[in-house]
Amino acid sequence: MEKIENFELKIAMKIPKAIQNVIESFERLPGIGPKSAERLTFYLLHVPQGELDRFAQSVQSLKKDTTICTVCFNIGESDPCSICQDMQRNHSLLCVVEQPLDVIALEKSKKYTGTYHVLNGKIDPLNNIGPDEIRINELLSRIKNSESGIKEVILATNPTMEGEATAMYISKKLKVQNEKLKVSRIGRGLPIGADIEYADPTTLDRAMEGRSEY
């Protein structure tokens, strides 16, 4: 038995370091297990060098060439981001989402022309994430600012338990701050427990149009 174990160990150690490094990097990604990491790495071995260089380059500039907008906390190329700077958009309408991927999903539907506020999370007591851990205070002061001109806030957090709790908390805070402000909730047409990120543009359109006072 001991001999077989040693034999296996020798085989494992024969994997070139360059390959092992890439396997380990893939393994650190969410949803990628050891087998998938190996498959992806060996797939890359067959990709032309030029394509690999472009891939490496794009990963390298991923964080270097992006920045977080200090107005809406979305990720963009500039601060303020292109959406916040765009005067063609309706700046009296503000849509609150959990994460930047939700902005991308809503932008794909092309119907929403207001601005955004990215919370970068949701209230999640089980994981020790309270209101202060996400960008709720920044949202409240953004709306409080008399120059903001915001007339309606659309709460577009996910229709999950945490998303609902987050929407409820924000709505209460907003009403205490300014009772004249219109607060609405996206949701009709979105399946309960679904992620906005994965909803198709038509469903999102309907959910946005069918928003109700909250």
Ligand SMILES: [Zn+2]
């Ligand atoms: Zn922005």
